[in-house]
Amino acid sequence: MADTIQKSNLLFRLIDPLRPTSDHADRAFRFTAGRISWMLPVGIGIGLLVISAVWGVTDPTQFFFSYLVGWTFSLAVTLGCLFFVLVHHLTKAHWGVVVRRIPEAVAYAFPMLLVLFIPIAFGMHDLYHWTHHELFDPSSPEYDPIIAGKAAYLNQPFFFARLLFYFLMWSIIAYRLYTLSVRQDVHPEHDIPKRQRTVSAWGLPVFAVTTAFASYDLLMSLDPHWFSTIFGVYFFAGAVFAAFAFIAFMALLLQRRGGMLKHTITKEHYHDLGKYMFGFTAFWAYIAFSQYMLIWYGGIPEETVFFRHRLEHGWEYHTTALVFLHFVVPFLILLPRASKRALPLLGVMTVWFFIMQWFDLHWLAMPVKDMLYGGHAGFHLLDFTCWLGLFSLLIAATVYRLSRHSLVPQNDPRLAESLHFENV
Amino acid sequence: MARSNPAETALDAHSGDGYDASPPLVTGNLSFHDITDLVAYHAEKKTPVTWLMAFGLASTGAALLLIMLAYQVWNGVGVWGNNVPVGWGWPIVNFVFWVGIGHAGTLISAILYLFRQRWRTSINRAAEAMTLFAVMCALIFPTFHVGRVWAIYWTLPIPNQMEMWPQFKSPLLWDVFAVSSYFIVSLLFWYVGLIPDLATLRDRAALAGKTLRARVIGFFSLGWTGANRHWRNYEKAYLILAGLATPLVLSVHSVVSFDFAVSVIPGWHTTIFPPYFVAGAIFSGFAMVVTLLVVARKIYGLENLITLDHLEKMNIIILLTGTIVGFAYITEFFIAWYSGVEYEQYAFINRATGPYAWAYWTMMSCNLFFPQFFWVKKLRRSIPFMFLTSIVVNIGMWFERFVITITSLHRDFLPSSWDYYSPTWVDVLTLVGSFGLFFTLFLLFLRFVPMVAVAEVKGVLPEADPHYYDDHGDGHGAAESVAVRPSPSGS
Numbered sequence: 036m037a038d039t040i041q042k043s044n045l046l047f048r049l050i051d052p053l054r055p056t057s058d059h060a061d062r063a064f065r066f067t068a069g070r071i072s073w074m075l076p077v078g079i080g081i082g083l084l085v086i087s088a089v090w091g092v093t094d095p096t097q098f099f100f101s102y103l104v105g106w107t108f109s110l111a112v113t114l115g116c117l118f119f120v121l122v123h124h125l126t127k128a129h130w131g132v133v134v135r136r137i138p139e140a141v142a143y144a145f146p147m148l149l150v151l152f153i154p155i156a157f158g159m160h161d162l163y164h165w166t167h168h169e170l171f172d173p174s175s176p177e178y179d180p181i182i183a184g185k186a187a188y189l190n191q192p193f194f195f196a197r198l199l200f201y202f203l204m205w206s207i208i209a210y211r212l213y214t215l216s217v218r219q220d221v222h223p224e225h226d227i228p229k230r231q232r233t234v235s236a237w238g239l240p241v242f243a244v245t246t247a248f249a250s251y252d253l254l255m256s257l258d259p260h261w262f263s264t265i266f267g268v269y270f271f272a273g274a275v276f277a278a279f280a281f282i283a284f285m286a287l288l289l290q291r292r293g294g295m296l297k298h299t300i301t302k303e304h305y306h307d308l309g310k311y312m313f314g315f316t317a318f319w320a321y322i323a324f325s326q327y328m329l330i331w332y333g334g335i336p337e338e339t340v341f342f343r344h345r346l347e348h349g350w351e352y353h354t355t356a357l358v359f360l361h362f363v364v365p366f367l368i369l370l371p372r373a374s375k376r377a378l379p380l381l382g383v384m385t386v387w388f389f390i391m392q393w394f395d396l397h398w399l400a401m402p403v404k405d406m407l408y409g410g411h412a413g414f415h416l417l418d419f420t421c422w423l424g425l426f427s428l429l430i431a432a433t434v435y436r437l438s439r440h441s442l443v444p445q446n447d448p449r450l451a452e453s454l455h456f457e458n459v
Numbered sequence: 460m461a462r463s464n465p466a467e468t469a470l471d472a473h474s475g476d477g478y479d480a481s482p483p484l485v486t487g488n489l490s491f492h493d494i495t496d497l498v499a500y501h502a503e504k505k506t507p508v509t510w511l512m513a514f515g516l517a518s519t520g521a522a523l524l525l526i527m528l529a530y531q532v533w534n535g536v537g538v539w540g541n542n543v544p545v546g547w548g549w550p551i552v553n554f555v556f557w558v559g560i561g562h563a564g565t566l567i568s569a570i571l572y573l574f575r576q577r578w579r580t581s582i583n584r585a586a587e588a589m590t591l592f593a594v595m596c597a598l599i600f601p602t603f604h605v606g607r608v609w610a611i612y613w614t615l616p617i618p619n620q621m622e623m624w625p626q627f628k629s630p631l632l633w634d635v636f637a638v639s640s641y642f643i644v645s646l647l648f649w650y651v652g653l654i655p656d657l658a659t660l661r662d663r664a665a666l667a668g669k670t671l672r673a674r675v676i677g678f679f680s681l682g683w684t685g686a687n688r689h690w691r692n693y694e695k696a697y698l699i700l701a702g703l704a705t706p707l708v709l710s711v712h713s714v715v716s717f718d719f720a721v722s723v724i725p726g727w728h729t730t731i732f733p734p735y736f737v738a739g740a741i742f743s744g745f746a747m748v749v750t751l752l753v754v755a756r757k758i759y760g761l762e763n764l765i766t767l768d769h770l771e772k773m774n775i776i777i778l779l780t781g782t783i784v785g786f787a788y789i790t791e792f793f794i795a796w797y798s799g800v801e802y803e804q805y806a807f808i809n810r811a812t813g814p815y816a817w818a819y820w821t822m823m824s825c826n827l828f829f830p831q832f833f834w835v836k837k838l839r840r841s842i843p844f845m846f847l848t849s850i851v852v853n854i855g856m857w858f859e860r861f862v863i864t865i866t867s868l869h870r871d872f873l874p875s876s877w878d879y880y881s882p883t884w885v886d887v888l889t890l891v892g893s894f895g896l897f898f899t900l901f902l903l904f905l906r907f908v909p910m911v912a913v914a915e916v917k918g919v920l921p922e923a924d925p926h927y928y929d930d931h932g933d934g935h936g937a938a939e940s941v942a943v944r945p946s947p948s949g950s
Contacts (some may be wrong), residue, residue, distance in 0.1 A: 127481065130575075181799040188797060236834075240782055247790065251797075262798040264731035264790050321709065325733040332721040333728050337800060 040218050049146040051436050052210060059221045060441035068293040073438060076431035083424030087417055088154075097415050099158030100404045105422035106155060107253055107400075108277070108393045109429045110148055111270065114246055115278020116141035117205065118271075120212050121242060124228075124235040130307055132453035133299050133443050137285045138278065139216050140436040142209040147432055149202045151425060156195070164407060165189040165259040182259050189259060197252060201245040208238040216444050223446035246271055254396070257403040261341045265326045272322045273392050276315040280388030283308040285433065287382050289442065296442055302376050303457050309375030312388060316369065320362035344402040349412030353398050361391045393422055484578055484919050487763035491917050494764070498656075498911045499663055501759050506906065509758075514902045520895015527889040528603055536606050538885045544871040545880040547864050550600040551718075553890055555860040556743070557597030557897075558638065558715055559736075560853070562708060563744025564590025565645045568652065569704035572697070578772055580915040581764045585755065586748045587649040588908070592900040593747070594642045596893045601634065630717040637714035641707045648700045655693070655914040658683035712740040719863060725806035726867035729794070735787035739856060742780035742826070745773050746852035753846045755905065764911050771840050777852060778833040784859075785827030806867060814879060815866045822862050825855020 041054040057065060091098025116138035123131055159166045169177040171186055182189065211234045219227045247267025255266045263269075283305060289295045330338045345354050365387060374380050397418060405411060444450065489497070531538050541548040564587035571579040602611050614625055614635045625632045657680035664673040683689055716736035719727040749770060756765040792811075795803040810819045829851050833839040865880050904910065921927055 184799045185797060240786075243783075243786060247786075260799075262794050264729045264787075264794045265734070266730075267790065268731065268734055317706070321713075322734065325713065326730045329717070329720050329728070329730045329732070333723050335723055335728070337798070 040214075040221055049150065050432055051143070051439055052214060053217055053440070055439040056217055056221050057438070057440055061445050063299065064296070064441045064443040064445050066293075066438040066440075066442055067295055068438070070438075072293065073431045073435040076427040076434065080424050080427030080431055083420045083427065087420040087424060090417060090420070094415075094417070095158065096161045096404065096408055097417050098421070099155065099161045100400055101415060101417040101421040102154055102158070102425075103162055103253070104393065104396045104400050104418065105425040106148070106151060107396050108389075108422055109144070109151075109425045110249075110253075111274035111392060111396070112277050112281050112426075112429065113141055113144045113148060114205070114242075114271075115274040115276070116281065117209055117212075117242060118275055119278060119282065121208070121235040121239050124212070124231045125239065127228075127232075127449070129449035129452040130304065130456045132447045132449045133296070134282055134286055134304055134308070135447075136216065136437065136441070136443055137282050137289075137433070139209075139213050139444075140433050140440075141278075141281065141285075141429070142205075143213045143436060144429055144432055145202055145206040145209055147428070149199075149206075151428070152198070159191060159194075163189075163194075163256060163259070164403075165256060166191060185259065189256060194252060197248065201249045204241050204245050208234060208242065212238075216447075217440050219444060219446045220441045228448060243271075246274070254399050257400055258341065258344075258406070260337065263326055263330070263338070263341070265322060269319075269322050269326060272315060272319040273395050276312070276319050277388055277392035279308055279311040279315060280385040280392075283312070283381060284385035284389075285430075287378065287385070289437070291378075291382075299443060299454065301456075302378070304453075305378060305381055306372075306375045306458050307456075309369060309381055309384075312384065313366070313369035313375070316362055316365045316388075320366070323357075323362075344406055345398065348402075348405055348410075350398070350402050350405075353394070353412055357391075357395060357398055360387075361395060365391070389426070482766070482768045483921075484581065484766070484768075485764060485916060486766050489763055491920070491922070494911075494916055495659060495663075495913055497761065497764070498909045498913050499660055501905070502660060502907055502909055503663065510902065510906060514899065514906075517895050517898035517902055520892055521899045522892075522895070523888055524599075524892025524896050527885055527892050528599070531603060531885060531889070532608055536604070538883060540880055540882040540886050542878055542880060544876045544878060545865055545868040547868060548880060549861075549882050549886040549890065550604040552857065552860045552864050553893060554597050554600035554604075555715055555864075556857045557593045557600070557893065559712065559740035559743045559856060559860075560747045561590045561593035561597060561641075561645075561744065562712060562737070562740035563748045564588070565641070565648065565704050565708050566741055566744065567748075568648055569701040570708060572701045573705060576772075577919040578769055580912055580919050581766075581769055582748060582752060582773070582911075583915070584649075584652065584908075584912040585752060585904075585910050586744075587645065587652070588904040588910075589747060589751060589901060590645055590744070591642065591649060592897050592904075593744075594638065594645070595900065596897050598638065598642075599893065599896075601631070630714065630721050633714045634718060637707075637711050641711040644700065644704050644707055648697075648704055651693070651696055651700060652912055652915070653908065654680055654683050655685065656909040656912065658685065659913060660909065709737055712736040719867075724867050725795075725800075725802040726810065726863065729791055731787055731790060735784065738780045738783040738787065739826075739859060742777060742784055743853055743856035745776050745780070746849040746856070749773050749777070749845055749849040750853070751901065753842055753849070755910065759905075759910070761911065764916060767840055767842075770842075770845060771836075774833050774839040774845050774848070777848070778830050778839070781826055781830035781852065785823075788823065788827065802872075806870070809870055810862060810866045813866065813870075815862065815869070818858050818862050819866070822855055822858040825851045826859060829855070 040056065042048070043050075043052055043054055060066075087098060087102065091102075119131075119138045120135065120142060122128075123135055155162065164170070165182050165185070167177070169175040170179040171183045172178055173183075187193075212231060215227055215231050215234070218224075247270075250267050250270035254270065255262065286296070286300050286305070286308075290297065290300060327342065330342060333339075342354075344350065365384065368374055368380075369384060374384075397414075401412070447453075485494070539548055539550065541550075564583070567579045567586045568583040571583075602608060605611060605614075613623065614632060616625055616627075625635075657676055661673050661676040661680050664670075664676060713733035713736065716732035720729060720732040722728055752765055753770065756762055792807050795807040798804070810816070829848060832844070832848065838844045869880050870877055917923060
């Protein structure tokens with residue numbers, strides 16, 4: 036029986052490292068929808084990205100910025116899902132076992148995301164001002180001593196090396212957790228929970244450091260003069276904020292559209308996911324407020340420049356919208372118990388959360404484009420095609436992985452408790 | 460619900476495989492009655508001589524604190540080591556130190572409650588009491604640091620004929636609001652949790668014929684009868700207070716961090732301060748809980764209630780928060796370099812290599828490196844080692860505040876004002892005295908109040924599950940594990 040878990044061929048491992056095991060899945064946990072369920076988002080994703088690419092030729096700078104925002108959105112969701120799995124194992128949580136396969140499947144998106152990073156590599160010169168050589172040349176009129184002082188960190192070889200390192204670490208952690216969990220579906224070896232915990236224990240600090248530095252590299256260095264020590268936490272807060280929404284969204288999709296997992300994921304589980312969505316909208320606000328308030332209060336030009344660019348040329352409307360639509364309104368909507376248990380409303384809120392997380396990343400990146408190339412606040416159609424194209428691919432890859440294995444870690448020892456779980 | 464659930468039928472085939480079940484929260488096969496006896500006994504027995512000796516020592520310390528404060532009020536702030544440019548010396552270090560310690564209790568009772576961590580029930584009562592006492596100790600320092608302590612009420616926005624108002628833009632004023640509301644909510648939370656247990660003490664006193672004691676405790680138990688309605692209201696109040704206390708736990712140390720971070724002083728003005736201070740506060744608070752409970756569980760024979768598993772879980776939180784704090788140190792250092800701001804860069808290089816490098820490396824070793832030993836399961840379950848670590852951590856956290864406060868100030872923007880700060884004997888004895896006050900209050904708590912939340916611990920026993928008796932007889936003498944046995948503490 037040991038040969039029932041087989042690795043996929045090399046190229047296929049980018050999508051799913053294991054061959055299908057759904058024959059071993061219990062009837063109640065089988066993926067029953069047709070291939071259309073993942074082929075449709077693949078088609079939409081590729082279609083939107085082709086449109087973006089064709090259109091992008093006419094306005095490459097816009098394309099690169101839009102693509103970066105869309106790509107970091109998918110990266111953030113994937114990182115948030117990885118975080119969920121890590122914490123779930125470390126705390127020996129039982130409530131979420133029935134939904135855990137979803138974030139596990141999402142988190143294996145890192146290899147695919149690395150491939151999808153390639154267009155950004157071609158846009159480095161447009162996106163990242165610090166890639167301009169003249170800034171580092173003292174004889175050049177463009178010489179910038181502050182950026183030149185960061186040359187040891189902000190240079191392309193080191194940037195790509197770091198990025199590869201982050202993806203290597205994330206992929207290893209995600210791969211280990213994903214394959215251990217799928218292996219447990221087929222061979223319920225008793226030491227698997229312990230091994231999952233071990234991976235999570237070293238994975239959590241690695242995740243924390245790499246996520247923080249990835250956010251400095253990908254987003255903070257867009258404005259290479261500016262710095263904020265809380266930036267990594269800010270990115271993390273948004274990532275987890277979107278990830279909980281994504282888990283709830285996928286669960287609703289499987290149940291409502293696919294008719295799967297009936298009586299497995301119940302209102303009680305959605306209630307808990309809703310609590311986390313509520314909690315992280317507040318946590319995000321706490322971090323965002325801390326960053327804004329301290330920079331505003333200090334009033335040092337090196338730091339306030341970040342908010343200055345986001346309070347002019349129409350960005351002031353985005354900033355205000357962020358306060359209300361990323362925090363105040365969802366906070367008030369999700370505060371009552373009833374709204375976390377009203378599944379149609381929760382479904383609307385998951386989409387709301389995706390939009391706001393993307394809006395937040397857009398708000399972080401786009402004012403830099405205006406600063407460098409002129410322009411003012413607003414949206415370009417490429418923003419939407421890139422974002423939704425990449426997001427569709429993330430959904431497609433997730434659904435595809437889910438379709439090949441049991442939808443629930445069916446041999447997890449805490450599954451019984453999770454199925455019976457009730458909020459009291 | 461007659462329809463069978465396919466998900467559950469699927470489960471039967473595999474349930475139990477490889478299950479690393481969580482260890483029981485209460486060991487020693489104790490019954491409900493045993494737990495009541497075990498905890499209530501220590502609030503009812505005759506005062507032990509050892510307690511009196513400990514109390515004598517602690518209250519001497521508290522008296523020392525009073526003397527030092529009187530001396531300071533009489534002579535002025537000049538008796539402390541504060542100088543120019545180090546206007547904030549030990550008093551502020553001590554304030555932040557004590558406020559930080561005062562974070563564990565309410566975190567355990569509120570946040571761990573919302574996260575359904577049932578193990579918190581054995582430790583929450585003592586941790587919350589510790590929180591209240593630590594906040595009291597903390598408040599002393601800024602109160603006397605203002606110099607004219609008789610005018611401290613000016614920090615409150617009281618309408619007056621002089622039309623004088625506190626500076627609402629000052630984070631020091633936000634501190635007054637943040638710490639006092641935290642104290643009030645924590646006190647309420649602690650008291651609400653105490654009510655059922657106080658009623659138990661009252662009933663036991665009445666049964667023993669101690670009418671006066673029953674009357675006095677009865678007054679504080681607010682007419683609790685354990686009726687269903689009482690429990691419903693109690694549970695609701697508990698949830699609401701937990702919901703209110705959760706943001707407060709985060710806000711208090713965030714506001715304390717604003718005291719530093721709103722300024723433009725290199726090393727203070729950094730945006731990560733709020734979450735980093737909160738992590739540090741939880742870190743030091745849990746260390747103090749471990750220090751106290753390792754001793755208390757031994758002396759009072761509570762090893763079956765506060766088990767090694769409880770201590771291990773706290774040690775894991777110490778490892779986690781210590782690593783977060785360490786990561787924040789590294790982030791600050793990296794961003795200081797990355798910022799390209801020479802003042803920031805200097806502040807951090809000076810911390811690590813300047814005249815206070817010894818304090819910086821003490822902080823680093825105690826907070827980041829030392830807790831890493833807790834990766835080893837054997838060490839985080841070793842009583843002597845965790846006791847040592849908990850003390851090392853609090854030394855480290857005191858030094859963290861020292862490093863932040865002193866090193867950033869002693870190098871002013873004007874090199875002509877640079878100076879070295881040293882504390883005076885008054886500083887040292889005031890800090891020692893604050894420990895005296897802390898232990899005095901904690902000893903009083905141990906003597907007069909049930910130190911474990913009896914009703915809550917019973918709630919997490921397997922017998923409290925409404926379905927427990929489905930498999931274990933009818934609960935009336937049928938099962939051995941629930942039979943009422945003679946009390947172990949009959950003496």
